[in-house]
Amino acid sequence: MxxxxxxxxxxxxxxxxxxxxxxxxxxxxxxxxxxxxxxxxxxxxxxxxxxxxxxxxxxxxxxxxxxxxxxxxYYGAWVQEEFWRAAMNSLIVVVCVVCISLTFGTLGGYALSRSPYRYAFWLLLVSLVFRAMPPITLVSGYLLPFFEWNLWGHLPTAIIVLVAINQPFTLWMLTSFFRNIPKDLDESAMMDGCSRFQAFRHVIIPVMWPGVITTGLFSFLLAYNDFAVTAMLLSKENQTMIPKIASFLGTTQTKGNVMFAVSSVISVTAPLFLLVMFFQRQIVSGLTAGAVKG
Amino acid sequence: MKHKTFLWFFLPSGMAMFLFIAMPIVSVLTQSVFAPHEQVIREVENCTLFGCSKATQIDQEATRALREAEPMGRFVGPSIYTDRNHLAFAEVAGIWRNASGLGNFFGQVTNLPFYDALSFTLTYTALVTPLSLVLGLIIALAVNGLPRLFRGPVIFVSLLPMIVTPLVGALILFWMIDARGILGAALQALAGDPGLSVKASTPLMWAMLIVYGVWSSAPFAFVIYYAGLQTVPGDTLESAMIDGASRWERIRYVILPHLLPLTTFMALIKIMDNFRVFEPIVSFSAGAHAKSLSYFIYSDLGGETRLLSSAAATSVLTIAGIIVLLSPVLVRTWHAFGRVRA
Known part of the structure; x- marks a missing residue:
C-alpha cells in the first residue's frame, strides 16, 4: 500500500x-x-x-x-584528570539502577496490570504526576535530610534516588506490557494450584523478557544521562561521567582543558551510539508502545 | 488479584516512590516555610582603665547550639514566597502602580528573577513543543516515502539527537556556535559582523536554546508519527483516492485525524519534558541570559551558600506550575476512567 x-x-x-x-x-x-x-x-x-x-x-x-x-x-581526560574513575562510578550506578528498577518495576507493573480495583488506576495516575516532577525540585528536598543523616555523597544514595525517579516511567511501560500478556496464562496456572507468586515466577517471567529489555534500555538511558541528581548528590570523588564533564567546563581557563571536555564528550557518546545500533528496534518499539496505548 | 497479594507485589516500587518522591515533596514544602537561624548576637561590655564601652559580637556557641537544636531553622511562614526573589508581591504592586502601560509592566516584571525564569520556561515550552512536533511529522512523512532499504539507516541517524545525553548534546552544539567554532564563524560571515557572538546576546541565546530543544526532541515526534503512519487504514486512503481526494486532502482529512490522538499524547510528554529544561542552560553557560525554573533552583542549591529555603520555595512553585499544566489531562483521564467504570 x-x-x-x-x-x-x-x-x-x-x-x-x-x-x-x-x-x-x-x-x-x-x-x-x-x-x-x-x-x-x-x-x-x-x-x-x-x-x-x-x-x-x-x-x-x-x-x-x-x-x-x-x-x-583523551590522555589528559582519562589519565591525567582520572576520567576512568568517573567511568567506573557511572558503570556501577547504571548497572545497579537498571537491575533494581527492573526488579521493582516488574513486580509493581505486574500487580497493577492484574488488579481490577480502582486504586490501581489511582496509583498509575499519581505516578504520572510523579513522572512530571523535574528531578531538581526533588533534589532540593533531599539535600537537607541527606546532610542531617550523613547520606550525602555516596553512590548507593544516588542509586536508590535514581531508581525511585525511574519508577513511574518503568511502571507505566511494564503495566501496559503485562496487559498484553493474556490473563488466562497465569490464571490457569493458579487454577492448577500455584500461588500468585509461583504463577508469576513460572509462567510470566519466562515470557516477559522482550518488554523488560525494552524498559531496561530506557532505565539505562535515564541513569546514564542524568545530570541533576548525580551533580548535586555525589561528592567529588564519587562523581559520575556527566557531572565530571561539567566540572571540566568550570576550569576551562587552563589551556587545553576544553579539549579534555571534548574528548570525554566523545567517550560518553560512543556507548550510546553502539546502544542505538544494536537496540534500534527495541528503542523504537518502546517509544511507540506508550503512544499506541494512548 | 487479592488486596494483600497486590500490596506485596507493589511494596518495593511503592516504597521507593513514597520515600524518594512523595517525602521530598513534603520536605520541600516544609523547607520553604523555614529560614536558617540568624546568628546569635551577644552584647558584651569591655571595660578598660578609661571606662566601659558596649560592643556586640557573635555568640558562636549559642548559634551552633540553636542550629543543632532546630536544624529546620526558624518558622517564617509564606514570607519566602512573597520576597523579591520569588513572587515579589510588593515589587509587582509597585511596578503596577508606576508602569506606563501593559508592555512596560511586563517588561519590568520579567526583570525580577522568578518571573524572568518563568517567562523563559514558558516561552521555551510553548515554542519547542509545537515546532518539534511539526518537524517530526514532516520527517516521518518524508521517511514514509523512502524505499524500505533506506529506512533503517535513516531512523538510526535520526535517533541520535534524542538518545545523546542532553548535557553532552547541548555542549556539542555550543562548541559549534562558539565565535571560534564552525557555525559561529558562519553566522558572523552571514551577518557581516566579525564581532558577533551568540554568548553575548540574549535573543540569540534564547534562539539557540530553542534550536537545541527542537533538534533534540524532533526525533521522538518522528518515531511516534512514523509508527502511526504505518497503521493508517489502507481502505480509507484508497476510497478517498477513488473519491478523487487530492494528495493534500488525503493528508488533511485521513492521515492527520488518524495521528491526532498521538499528537495529544506527545504534546503531554513534551510539555512535561520541556517545562523542566535545564541541562542545555548549563552547557551553554547561558545563566546570564536565560534562566529556566530548574536552573534557578540549581543555582540556588549550588555554590558557596546553599540557599535551601529559596530553592525549596521555587521548587514548590514549579510543582504547582506542573500541576496547572497537567490539570486538563488529569481531569480528562479521570472522566474517561469514570465512563469505563460506569
Whole structure:
C-alpha cells in the first residue's frame, strides 16, 4: 500500500521531500562527526580564530604534536584528570539502577496490570504526576535530610534516588506490557494450584523478557544521562561521567582543558551510539508502545 | 488479584516512590516555610582603665547550639514566597502602580528573577513543543516515502539527537556556535559582523536554546508519527483516492485525524519534558541570559551558600506550575476512567 502511494508521488514533491530529508540527516549527524574529528586536534585548531578549515586540516596540531591527529585530549581526560574513575562510578550506578528498577518495576507493573480495583488506576495516575516532577525540585528536598543523616555523597544514595525517579516511567511501560500478556496464562496456572507468586515466577517471567529489555534500555538511558541528581548528590570523588564533564567546563581557563571536555564528550557518546545500533528496534518499539496505548 | 497479594507485589516500587518522591515533596514544602537561624548576637561590655564601652559580637556557641537544636531553622511562614526573589508581591504592586502601560509592566516584571525564569520556561515550552512536533511529522512523512532499504539507516541517524545525553548534546552544539567554532564563524560571515557572538546576546541565546530543544526532541515526534503512519487504514486512503481526494486532502482529512490522538499524547510528554529544561542552560553557560525554573533552583542549591529555603520555595512553585499544566489531562483521564467504570 505505502509503496504504491509513494510511486505515485509527483517528481517535484519527491525531490523536495528527499532534499529535506538529506538536510535533516546532516543536521542530525554532522555535529557528532565534527566533534569526533575535532577531538583529535589541539584546542587552537578545534576553536580556530583564523579559519574554520583549520579544524579539518589541523596545522597547529601538526606543529604542536608532529602529526595531524593527537590523542592528547583523551590522555589528559582519562589519565591525567582520572576520567576512568568517573567511568567506573557511572558503570556501577547504571548497572545497579537498571537491575533494581527492573526488579521493582516488574513486580509493581505486574500487580497493577492484574488488579481490577480502582486504586490501581489511582496509583498509575499519581505516578504520572510523579513522572512530571523535574528531578531538581526533588533534589532540593533531599539535600537537607541527606546532610542531617550523613547520606550525602555516596553512590548507593544516588542509586536508590535514581531508581525511585525511574519508577513511574518503568511502571507505566511494564503495566501496559503485562496487559498484553493474556490473563488466562497465569490464571490457569493458579487454577492448577500455584500461588500468585509461583504463577508469576513460572509462567510470566519466562515470557516477559522482550518488554523488560525494552524498559531496561530506557532505565539505562535515564541513569546514564542524568545530570541533576548525580551533580548535586555525589561528592567529588564519587562523581559520575556527566557531572565530571561539567566540572571540566568550570576550569576551562587552563589551556587545553576544553579539549579534555571534548574528548570525554566523545567517550560518553560512543556507548550510546553502539546502544542505538544494536537496540534500534527495541528503542523504537518502546517509544511507540506508550503512544499506541494512548 | 487479592488486596494483600497486590500490596506485596507493589511494596518495593511503592516504597521507593513514597520515600524518594512523595517525602521530598513534603520536605520541600516544609523547607520553604523555614529560614536558617540568624546568628546569635551577644552584647558584651569591655571595660578598660578609661571606662566601659558596649560592643556586640557573635555568640558562636549559642548559634551552633540553636542550629543543632532546630536544624529546620526558624518558622517564617509564606514570607519566602512573597520576597523579591520569588513572587515579589510588593515589587509587582509597585511596578503596577508606576508602569506606563501593559508592555512596560511586563517588561519590568520579567526583570525580577522568578518571573524572568518563568517567562523563559514558558516561552521555551510553548515554542519547542509545537515546532518539534511539526518537524517530526514532516520527517516521518518524508521517511514514509523512502524505499524500505533506506529506512533503517535513516531512523538510526535520526535517533541520535534524542538518545545523546542532553548535557553532552547541548555542549556539542555550543562548541559549534562558539565565535571560534564552525557555525559561529558562519553566522558572523552571514551577518557581516566579525564581532558577533551568540554568548553575548540574549535573543540569540534564547534562539539557540530553542534550536537545541527542537533538534533534540524532533526525533521522538518522528518515531511516534512514523509508527502511526504505518497503521493508517489502507481502505480509507484508497476510497478517498477513488473519491478523487487530492494528495493534500488525503493528508488533511485521513492521515492527520488518524495521528491526532498521538499528537495529544506527545504534546503531554513534551510539555512535561520541556517545562523542566535545564541541562542545555548549563552547557551553554547561558545563566546570564536565560534562566529556566530548574536552573534557578540549581543555582540556588549550588555554590558557596546553599540557599535551601529559596530553592525549596521555587521548587514548590514549579510543582504547582506542573500541576496547572497537567490539570486538563488529569481531569480528562479521570472522566474517561469514570465512563469505563460506569
Amino acid at each position: 505505502t509503496t504504491r502511494v509513494a510511486d505515485r508521488r509527483p517528481l517535484t514533491l519527491r525531490v523536495v521531500m528527499s532534499s529535506f530529508l538529506v538536510l535533516w540527516l546532516i543536521v542530525a549527524a554532522f555535529p557528532f562527526l565534527w566533534t569526533l574529528w575535532g577531538s583529535f586536534k589541539v584546542e587552537g585548531d578545534f576553536f580556530s580564530k583564523a579559519d574554520w578549515l583549520n579544524a579539518l586540516t589541523g596545522p597547529l596540531t601538526v606543529s604542536e604534536t608532529g602529526s595531524s591527529f593527537t590523542g592528547s585530549g
